[in-house]
Amino acid sequence: MRILERQSVIIWGLAMALGGWTAEQAEPAKTVEMNVLPGLQFSEVRFAVKPGEKVRLVLNNTDDMNHNLLITRPGTRERVVEMAGKLGESGPAAGYVPNTADILWTIPLTAPGRSRTLIFNAPDEEGIYPYVCTYPGHGNVMFGAMYVSSSGEMPELSEDKHIPEIRRQHSMAERRDHPYTPVAPYHYRVFIDGASPAAIAVALPNDIAYCWDAGTCYLRFAWHGAFLDNTDLWKGKGNAESKVVGDIFFRSETGFPISVANKTPGEIVYKGYRMKNRYPEFHYQVDGIDIFELIHETPERTSLIRMFRIPEVSVPVEFRTSPGEGVVYSASAGVWKENVLHLSPQESRSFAITMMKADKK
Amino acid sequence: MNRYVLTVFLGWMMACSVPPEAGEPYVVEDIATPEGLVSQVGALEFLPDGKLVAAFTRGEIMTYDPAARRWELFAEGLHDPLGIHVVSNDELWVMQLPELTRVKDTDGDGTADLYENITDAFGITGNYHEFNYGPERDSKGNFYIALNASSSGGPMRKEVRGRVNPDGRDGETGNRQMYSTVPYRGWVMRLTDDGILHRFASGFRSPNGLVVDDEDNLFVTDNQGDWVGTSPLFHVEEGKFYGHPASLVWTEGWSRGSPFHLPLDTLDSMRTRPAVCFPHGIIANSPTQPVFDRTRGKFGPFGGQLFVGEMNRERIVRVMLEKVNGKFQGACIPFLDGLGLRKGNNRLAFAPDGSLWVGQNAHGWLGDVGIQRIVFAGRTPVDIHTMSLTSEGFKITFTQPMQDTAATNPRNYQFSRYYYLYHSQYGSPQQEVETIPVIAVTLSKDQRTVNLQLASLESGYIYELNLGDIPSKWKQPLRNKTICYTVNTLRTE
Numbered sequence: 001m002r003i004l005e006r007q008s009v010i011i012w013g014l015a016m017a018l019g020g021w022t023a024e025q026a027e028p029a030k031t032v033e034m035n036v037l038p039g040l041q042f043s044e045v046r047f048a049v050k051p052g053e054k055v056r057l058v059l060n061n062t063d064d065m066n067h068n069l070l071i072t073r074p075g076t077r078e079r080v081v082e083m084a085g086k087l088g089e090s091g092p093a094a095g096y097v098p099n100t101a102d103i104l105w106t107i108p109l110t111a112p113g114r115s116r117t118l119i120f121n122a123p124d125e126e127g128i129y130p131y132v133c134t135y136p137g138h139g140n141v142m143f144g145a146m147y148v149s150s151s152g153e154m155p156e157l158s159e160d161k162h163i164p165e166i167r168r169q170h171s172m173a174e175r176r177d178h179p180y181t182p183v184a185p186y187h188y189r190v191f192i193d194g195a196s197p198a199a200i201a202v203a204l205p206n207d208i209a210y211c212w213d214a215g216t217c218y219l220r221f222a223w224h225g226a227f228l229d230n231t232d233l234w235k236g237k238g239n240a241e242s243k244v245v246g247d248i249f250f251r252s253e254t255g256f257p258i259s260v261a262n263k264t265p266g267e268i269v270y271k272g273y274r275m276k277n278r279y280p281e282f283h284y285q286v287d288g289i290d291i292f293e294l295i296h297e298t299p300e301r302t303s304l305i306r307m308f309r310i311p312e313v314s315v316p317v318e319f320r321t322s323p324g325e326g327v328v329y330s331a332s333a334g335v336w337k338e339n340v341l342h343l344s345p346q347e348s349r350s351f352a353i354t355m356m357k358a359d360k361k
Numbered sequence: 362m363n364r365y366v367l368t369v370f371l372g373w374m375m376a377c378s379v380p381p382e383a384g385e386p387y388v389v390e391d392i393a394t395p396e397g398l399v400s401q402v403g404a405l406e407f408l409p410d411g412k413l414v415a416a417f418t419r420g421e422i423m424t425y426d427p428a429a430r431r432w433e434l435f436a437e438g439l440h441d442p443l444g445i446h447v448v449s450n451d452e453l454w455v456m457q458l459p460e461l462t463r464v465k466d467t468d469g470d471g472t473a474d475l476y477e478n479i480t481d482a483f484g485i486t487g488n489y490h491e492f493n494y495g496p497e498r499d500s501k502g503n504f505y506i507a508l509n510a511s512s513s514g515g516p517m518r519k520e521v522r523g524r525v526n527p528d529g530r531d532g533e534t535g536n537r538q539m540y541s542t543v544p545y546r547g548w549v550m551r552l553t554d555d556g557i558l559h560r561f562a563s564g565f566r567s568p569n570g571l572v573v574d575d576e577d578n579l580f581v582t583d584n585q586g587d588w589v590g591t592s593p594l595f596h597v598e599e600g601k602f603y604g605h606p607a608s609l610v611w612t613e614g615w616s617r618g619s620p621f622h623l624p625l626d627t628l629d630s631m632r633t634r635p636a637v638c639f640p641h642g643i644i645a646n647s648p649t650q651p652v653f654d655r656t657r658g659k660f661g662p663f664g665g666q667l668f669v670g671e672m673n674r675e676r677i678v679r680v681m682l683e684k685v686n687g688k689f690q691g692a693c694i695p696f697l698d699g700l701g702l703r704k705g706n707n708r709l710a711f712a713p714d715g716s717l718w719v720g721q722n723a724h725g726w727l728g729d730v731g732i733q734r735i736v737f738a739g740r741t742p743v744d745i746h747t748m749s750l751t752s753e754g755f756k757i758t759f760t761q762p763m764q765d766t767a768a769t770n771p772r773n774y775q776f777s778r779y780y781y782l783y784h785s786q787y788g789s790p791q792q793e794v795e796t797i798p799v800i801a802v803t804l805s806k807d808q809r810t811v812n813l814q815l816a817s818l819e820s821g822y823i824y825e826l827n828l829g830d831i832p833s834k835w836k837q838p839l840r841n842k843t844i845c846y847t848v849n850t851l852r853t854e
Contacts, residue, residue: 156723156730159723159725176396176397177397177419178397178398178419178421178437179394179395179396179397179398179421179423179432179434180397180434182437186437186438187437187438188420188438188440189420189438189439189440189457189458189459190440191487191518195520196487196520196521196522197458197459197485197486197487197491197518197520197521197522198459198460198481198485198522200438214459214460214478214481215459215485215520215522230419234399234418234419235725236724236725237489237490237514237515237724237725237726238441238489238724238725239489239514239515240489241487241518270478270481271477271478272462272463272475272476272477272478273476274467274474274475274476275473275474275475275476280476
């Protein structure tokens with residue numbers, strides 16, 4: 001094992017060029033260039049080498065803090081970090097490197113803008129060898145994994161427990177959620193806060209989105225922004241929920257809004273949805289009466305239009321709203337009395353309700 | 362099993378009277394999936410037009426034309442779809458977390474436009490483990506689905522669907538065993554053609570695999586864990602209870618409070634035992650979908666038997682069932698190990714050409730992703746065809762004539778027996794492991810069948826047989842040497 005400052009690497013390279021090196025040392029090494037990213041992260045969060053392979057690891061401290069890099073025996077990273085933490089006052093003199101056989105190789109503390117190179121032969125024993133910076137406070141976030149195996153296989157990044165959790169996804173730029181690029185309108189059935197577990201989230205053009213709940217059969221909330229972040233939901237076992245990306249401008253407080261013939265709704269049954277030019281039209285029943293609801297964006301960025309059809313109705317229908325839902329309601333038909341829209345049977349067969357984000361007073 | 366299977370097998374035996382070609386009888390091939398697809402496979406079936414249809418964890422349903430090697434999107438936005446029943450090229454019934462959904466292309470443009478609720482008459486708490494499996498159809502048009510119990514490793518969401526019954530959860534912390542706080546988690550349900558979802562059988566933990574045989578018998582796999590000492594295959598019959606207590610709270614007229622508080626003896630006397638146990642670490646740790654080989658010989662000599670996926674290693678398991686005293690029981694054996702097969706073998710489907718397609722999944726557990734297919738190369742494998750219980754031991758039938766000196770040597774048949782505990786703890790060690798000597802071996806004239814007489818034969822044990830080096834008559838090695846038979850009952854005739 002040798003540690004070389006950048007200068008000595010140049011000399012070493014020169015010597016090689018002159019042919020004055022032994023064959024063993026002239027053997028080409030696998031080179032890993034390790035930079036430091038903002039947020040206490042190694043640029044290469046993991047890499048694979050073969051047992052016994054010659055490795056040239058270059059730590060380029062591209063950060064504005066000091067960092068070291070310790071390669072440890074499998075499963076000992078946390079213990080080494082803990083020991084480094086216990087060095088206390090003697091830490092700086094030791095370069096924050098504790099005295100333990102768990103550490104296989106060390107790149108000592110490297111100042112910002114400096115580089116150091118470590119050349120070593122990978123262990124003969126296959127395994128996952130952690131590397132970590134033990135500078136105070138860094139050890140629990142700044143680490144990675146060297147996979148020593150003849151196959152060179154590593155688990156899927158998203159499921160690799162040997163790297164920091166925040167690194168288990170590809171960068172947003174290179175991430176693709178699907179084998180196609182979804183174009184609004186499109187939808188997901190998801191677990192999401194503010195709705196039952198049978199929620200349907202729909203992205204509309206104009207950066208508007210809404211959550212219609214198949215468990216309760218009504219529009220729960222709407223927002224404008226970049227739709228959803230499903231990273232947690234799709235990661236691992238899915239013990240998580242989809243997150244709204246944007247600002248929620250509507251949230252129902254009314255509950256199920258439609259009453260037929262002035263009756264409190266009894267049995268509400270979710271029937272499904274049909275895509276109309278890629279927009280889902282929801283179908284549900286209230287006490288056996290079919291209701292269809294199709295929701296579109298409007299040219300304004302923060303409003304929705306809800307188009308209802310109740311084809312078989314022969315009695316009056318009411319559409320209830322509540323103040324404080326964040327929107328101003330208007331309707332294509334019927335008469336508003338306070339917060340309730342009253343529709344004749346004829347009007348109920350097809351009507352539209354527009355919800356526009358209320359100005360904050 | 363049935364007549365055509367017997368005919369196919371006899372045909373095989375005749376074909377096998379000449380030395381078979383050497384080489385691997387089965388080949389594993391990778392199927393390329395589209396770039397950008399996270400191919401965690403939740404469902405895999407074939408359409409009448411011969412295309413594959415697959416559902417993926419992120420909600421896509423895609424079709425694949427094996428001839429043109431082309432993928433196309435059929436539907437999107439589904440919530441963790443884990444099962445498909447193919448109605449036609451245009452219509453699928455898809456089991457997703459919130460419901461069983463009719464996904465249909467009604468306008469002929471090649472993509473689904475109708476997502477109709479077939480049934481959502483069960484609860485969901487939003488716990489991450491509330492996977493739903495099936496639907497499997499019987500000949501009368503009933504559909505079976507299975508509802509996973511909720512995991513002690515995750516919470517209920519604050520808003521749930523369905524009536525909450527806290528008795529379906531264990532203890533003060535409610536945090537130790539898998540639970541059933543909304544209807545009918547941990548049940549197998551039957552959907553009748555009037556659209557009503559009925560309770561069918563209870564006591565399931567994580568039943569990730571359903572199949573119906575030609576006589577409308579339903580078989581379901583479950584996963585080792587609390588109350589499941591080792592992973593089982595159950596023959597599931599109406600009204601029966603299969604061991605995990607949580608779901609009992611949704612038994613019609615249940616008035617016994619928390620089933621977790623019932624005495625262990627009571628629960629044990631209520632339960633129906635597995636038809637086949639998969640010994641943990643030996644045969645399978647996490648069995649998945651079982652499929653019957655109905656390929657009429659296109660997939661080799663095991664027609665009528667079950668192939669079952671295994672999540673935790675590069676393996677497909679084979680199961681052979683028989684009825685003893687009117688009840689199913691039988692044996693399990695590795696079918697294929699390695700050969701390039703990945704882990705996470707979650708979904709299996711036979712293609713029209715008789716190849717077995719395998720969809721892989723990890724879902725945060727041990728596994729892999731992708732799709733592979735297993736092709737029978739036409740070379741008869743040297744393997745155990747069937748293991749059957751006799752009044753004094755077991756009858757082993759091989760796929761080929763075996764070398765007589767090795768096949769008649771009792772030392773080449775090492776039996777041990779053991780059982781697994783039924784208890785609330787996660788899994789069970791093997792109990793009372795005991796070696797059982799073979800006291801007599803007789804080989805049939807055609808050298809394909811041995812009768813093994815055992816020093817002791819008792820019900821309530823798994824008999825694990827490890828075979829020695831018994832080559833075929835043509836000196837080819839035996840492919841699989843460990844087979845486990847679950848003896849629930851002895852032959853009384």
